[in-house]
Amino acid sequence: MNSFYAQPYDISANGFYFETEEEFRTKSAALRNDYGDPVEEFEIQFIDGEMIDAEVCKAIGINQANIFTVIEKLDEWDEDDKRTIIIAVGEGGYSFDLNASDPSIFDIEIYKLDSMRELAEQFVDEGLFGEIPDRLAYYLDYDAIARDLAIDYCETTIDGQNLIYRMD
Helix, strand or coil: CCEEEEEECCCCCCCEEECCHHHHHHHHHHCECCCCCECCCEEEEEEECCHHHHHHHHHHCCCCCCHHHHHHHHHHCCHHHHHHHHHHHHHCCCCCCCCCCCHHHCCEEEECCCCHHHHHHHHHHCCCCCCCCHHHHCCCCHHHHHHHHCCCCEEEEECCEEEEEEEC
């Protein structure tokens, strides 16, 4: 379960921690500033939970208007969906409507590899460059292939795992 903190924009009020929509609504309805006035606006901060969930929140940009949908979607999406959103929205700059969009709308190829060289080796092994005899494969310059691949592919680290991706 992820923990969030609601920091009031009113400097004369104290914030609160919450994990669910119900908890937020209960605590925010009861909150008063030093002058007895209700507090209405909050900055929402991700405090504790899975690192990948923190990265999704950072990419999407959580706020008071979308926090309930974000909490729901973080439970609903699997790790591949979360990686896709982080890459498309956080790295690629795509817009994403939490209520109407699905992570599968993004056309992204993701490889769980440590380097572009490993991607080059994988592409050669898969026959992307045609059938290469074993005795000739030893002479391939995988570093040069990796540099060429870096034109179309990018590297990022999500939740401690290096990923190589390409967006269309």
